[in-house]
Amino acid sequence: MRSLEHNIMIRNYFKIAYRNLLRNKLTTGLSLFGLILGVACFLLLATYILNELRYDTFHDKADRIVFANFNYQSPSDITAERSQVTPTAVVPVAKREFSEVEEGARFYRFNNREVLVGNQNFNEKNMAIADASFFNIFSFNFLEGNPEDALKQPNHLVLTKTTAQKYFGNRKALGQLVEIDNKSWKISGVIDDIPTYSTLQFDLIGAYGSSERSKTETWNSANDWSFLLLHKASQMEAVQKKLNQYTNYLFSDDYASGYKMWIGLEPITRVHLHSEISSGNALTYIYIFSGIAILLLLIACINFANLMTAKASERLKEIGIRKTLGAARVNLIFQFLAESAIITGLSIILGVLLAFLLLPAFGNVANAEIGTQSWNLTYFVGLIITLFVLVTSVAGAWPALVLSKFKPVLALKGKNLSFGSTALLRKSLVVFQFTISIAFIMATLVTKKQLYFIQHTDTGLNRNNVIMLDASNVTSGELATVQSELRKNETISSVTAAYDAPVNVQGGYTISVGTGLEDDMSITAVPVDKDFVSTLGIKILAGTDFTLSDEKLVKIEPNENRQYAFMLNEKAVENLGLTAETAIGQPANINGRQGFIKAVLQDFNFTSLHEKISPIAIFVEYDYFGEILVKTAGGNPTLTISEIEKTWQSLYPDKTLNYTFLDDAYAALYKSEKRTATILNIFSAITIMVSCLGLFGLSVFTAMQRQKEIGIRKVLGASITQVTAMLTSDFLRLVVIAIIIAAPLAWYFMTGWLQGFAFKIRMPYDLFLLAGAIGLLIAFLTVSFQAIKAAIANPVKSLRTE
């Protein structure tokens, strides 16, 4: 019986709430629209975050898998270089020597392979090879073949579902043969496509035994990802200790001369978010995204609460009547919560729908392959329920408490009660909304300016009209032919080659200078073709450019008789205690290459602008080039590329040409910054929009509440302009306060962000003013519409007594 009454009561709450919402179309519409946007954005960001948090956790043995990294520190290095690739010996040694290690697997990137299937050629950018135990450690779902022996035999190959379909259509792939590097490989398995939330990404994976590298255990070079499966998750520290002892012993000679090398371990589930060696700022993104998601939702909730309380005076009579009819405060609280619940429920339903529609577009922007697969049901339903409860109470609690408080007699009189504290809170909330919005605009403008700076600052290296061809398949002997063939094209002004992309030189070497040759210094260095400096317009401060004779001197056989010509940058010369003049002609040795310093180059950025310019040496050497650099005379790039493609086809009919523009390669270094900028851009627009929805609603109510006052003032002689100014200035004052609060906030966060760049703009305070002006203008446009409407209205109507 009681529960029946209860039900009727609840039904009654919702019925009344529904009617109330329907009657107040404007408030309902504005709250709803804001909340839908808030919920949709929240879900999009939550999807991204869920996707990040579940990285690598899908493996059954995830808690026991550890990832090894390799650390190297020379005496002159302040901090150790940490790399994610390790020597081939790590896994076999760990398996043999340490009882805690159950299994181990190496994973080696085998990129840019031409795969011949029948007579069709596929260029595979994402191939790898791994030890036989790979599929015992990691849980990838096998569609054909089985995990135990898929990678046991050399030249066995496992494909992902997509790759298998690409090669064989719907035919069975298992047992088929393909050709890679002139060898026949047998398909030994097909697995489901790799989830996006996996650090290990590949389209096809072969047996480690297929490669020469499987035959020797070396500590000298590091190129493999190493994974260990422990018996117990808790044993990582024990293994780490043993590894340290082992490397201390193994590298004791190097340790004695001040070099340090060690292997570090970390759980695989931490790699993506916490490790500096994964793509980087994943964790930062989680913080940024969570922050944005929560703030946006909060701003939308504030709209609802603000509009509800603003309407309070209109509902006083209703509240009064209800109270005199015997409603307890608690009944009224439920009444208002019901309204909030309806709005929230509706906006969650529509928000989910909107998020669903926007997910692919958002994935694009966020550069993450996210989809509804991340909406894992258990997580998702929990999230939605939490969201519903939280938003209903956050948005509904304050109005419910305020509105239910009024004394019935006062409320019935409908007289203007003093809303003092409520009005103050409402104003504070508007200030909060606009503080966030304006801080976002400021951050957006600062990131934009820094990105513009990156794109347009002179890095000392001319990237204009330079096309970079992937030369990893071209032997150094063939280079001369490629160069001369390409040079025949009129639109190409010069052709050169380098070991690395010149915008991101990685090679770590050591240099010693002078006759004594005793002091080593760490230096970045890159082997290049002799036209490198002139092609890229790098300035020579002293000395002369490389010549044909330099080329000849490094092609002498045997190697020991070669004579190298080195070019050093200013920084290197300075660190060596030399000047541009005294450096020229000094004998020098870089990792065994004997020669002299031929020229000193003006400093140029050879890595991202995050880093300071460090010492670099460039020298001609014709052993290996990763990139061919083609400088064109400008003009139509597509035309030039089709010309290059023709030349390439005539030289290498069976190899695909892979190319990028040097400018794009440079821009790619700032992918994550660009992503930050885009995301900030979008969300600052949405934040300000939602804030304005609320402001608009408030301006409508203020205009309504002050209708009488406006009428009186007009009769007393106020002009339309004066009334408009009066109504808008109250709101604009709040926005000005918001600007004042937002500026230091934006300053703090953006200083932190800019700190990540060695080359950066000065904090652009003028942009803060601009952001403030934008915020003010948008707010003005939002409220002035209502204000003008109210100001134009004929006072005779609002002052009518009967």
Next chain:
Amino acid sequence: MLLELKNIFKWVTQGGKRIYLLSDLNFKVEEGEFISIMGPSGSGKSTLLNVIGMLDGFQEGEYNFLEQPVHTMKDKERSKLYKEYIGFVFQAYHLIDELTVYENIETPLLYKNIKSSERKALVADMLDRFNIVGKKDLFPNQLSGGQQQLVGIARALITKPKLILADEPTGNLNSKQSEEIMQLFKELNQEGVTIIQATHSESNAAYGSRILHLLDGRRDNT
């Protein structure tokens, strides 16, 4: 002559039919008159006051105020004219709730761009004259109805208008307060201020020098 209405017609269209609020109204007012407009509810008293006060327009006819044609004026000129010469007193007082007595009286001066020192002097005079100096910092809801109307009149007088338009100024007051207000109007009139009041009350109307009877928007000469 202060003002003259000639053949004024004002109507609203409802359901395709014209409903006349004012119909062929002719009316002259000399300076220094005290006129009472009487008539039942809906007879057009307020409408007429609004038209005279230039708050509301009309469709046909001529309206001259101080020899100037109001009906051909632009909004700006019209508002300049009434700011200068006309003060309003309302039945419901229409004080601004958020402003104190002092500020309420001061407001019309603000809109006339009067300097602060002069404003102070003018408001102080007015408070003095109405014996409400002690109430200057109170808000309207702290005053009795009669006091509120007193403030309303003070506010109307602050710009030294030639004409006061009062729409049932005592409608919300008891008889004693009512009498005080009417007495005040009489004094003002003797000082030379022209007053036009709309009223239901015969006794209030008697304070005036002339009575204009309205019925259904027309002069009722019966």
